[in-house]
Amino acid sequence: MSSSRPYTSPLRERQARETRERVARTAADLFGRDGYAATSVAAVARAARVSTQTVYNAFATKPTLLKAAYDLALAGDADEVPLAQRPEVLTLYAEVDAAVFLRGYARLGRAVLDRVGQLMRQITAGAAAGDPDLVAVQHTTDAERLTGTTMVARRVAELGALAPGMTVEAARDRIWTLNSVDVWHLLTDVRGWSGDDYQEWVGGLMCASVLADDQRLLRR
Numbered sequence: 001m002s003s004s005r006p007y008t009s010p011l012r013e014r015q016a017r018e019t020r021e022r023v024a025r026t027a028a029d030l031f032g033r034d035g036y037a038a039t040s041v042a043a044v045a046r047a048a049r050v051s052t053q054t055v056y057n058a059f060a061t062k063p064t065l066l067k068a069a070y071d072l073a074l075a076g077d078a079d080e081v082p083l084a085q086r087p088e089v090l091t092l093y094a095e096v097d098a099a100v101f102l103r104g105y106a107r108l109g110r111a112v113l114d115r116v117g118q119l120m121r122q123i124t125a126g127a128a129a130g131d132p133d134l135v136a137v138q139h140t141t142d143a144e145r146l147t148g149t150t151m152v153a154r155r156v157a158e159l160g161a162l163a164p165g166m167t168v169e170a171a172r173d174r175i176w177t178l179n180s181v182d183v184w185h186l187l188t189d190v191r192g193w194s195g196d197d198y199q200e201w202v203g204g205l206m207c208a209s210v211l212a213d214d215q216r217l218l219r220r
Contacts, residue, residue, distance in 0.1 A: 020058045020068075021078040023048045028069035032118035036066060036126050036134055063133040070123070070141060073116040084148070098161030098215045099207050102175075105152055106203030109179040110195055120181040149176040153210070161215040171210040178202050178209070 026048040030039045041062055045052040059065040075083050083089060092108060095101040113120075123141065126134035153172035156162055162171055177183070179202065187193040187201070207215075 016058075017078065019048075019050060019054065021072065023050060023055055023058060024065070024068045024072045024078075027065050028073040028116075028119055031066060031069060032073075032116075032122055035122050037131060041065065063137065066123075066133065066137055067140070070116065070119060070137065073119055074112060076111075076115055084151070093155060096159060098156050098159045098211055101155065101159070102152075102206040102211070103203035105175075106179070106199050106206060109202065110184075110199040113181060113184045114195065117181050117184055121185060124181070146172075146176065149179065156210060159215075161211050163210060163212045166210055174209040175206055178206055 023044060027039075027044045030044055030047060041055050042052045044065070045055045048055070055065065059068060072078060075086075079086075089108070092101065092104045095104060120141070123134050123138050127138040150168070150172050152175055153168045156171060157168050162168075183202070184198065187198050188195065193201075
């Protein structure tokens with residue numbers, strides 16, 4: 001009497017992961033360029049050189065594809081390690097100079113917005129227009145960003161570097177605003193600032209907005 005066991009192929013699993021990543025990356029590009037409503041699942045499939053059914057098999061729904069595309073663009077790759085646990089972020093949080101830390105956070109924010117900024121703008125615009133899929137995604141991504149910014153403000157507080165009378169919540173809101181896609185878009189897209197100029201300005205203003213006077217200058 002024989003029993004059957006499911007057959008798994010490492011090669012097939014790797015190919016499936018690569019296909020999923022390619023589809024998500026393609027979706028991020030198309031959603032960011034053309035908008036969510038204007039980009040069909042079939043269009044994503046064509047650009048990714050797969051069948052439409054393959055996309056549905058991998059992501060089930062268009063909103064799920066959008067969130068996967070956003071997460072991939074946010075992280076920059078398909079590694080399952082959360083952004084907050086990646087080496088560059090852990091190194092940043094090990095910094096004990098608050099000004100260096102905030103300028104490093106501005107550098108990280110610039111890198112993230114360079115990858116995901118256009119897609120974020122499309123999500124925001126669609127949510128403002130009432131698209132229920134995008135309202136839900138924006139609610140999730142806004143909550144994720146607020147959580148990340150709260151961690152930054154708490155780290156500055158742990159370093160004893162907040163300006164007198166400044167609460168973690170007030171610092172969080174100032175950093176959250178400066179690191180927003182709106183500020184990034186206005187300066188880099190509308191006004192034509194370079195990425196370096198944007199990063200330098202945001203980092204400096206974060207320091208000026210939340211740090212005590214004696215903590216604002218880089219000391220090394």
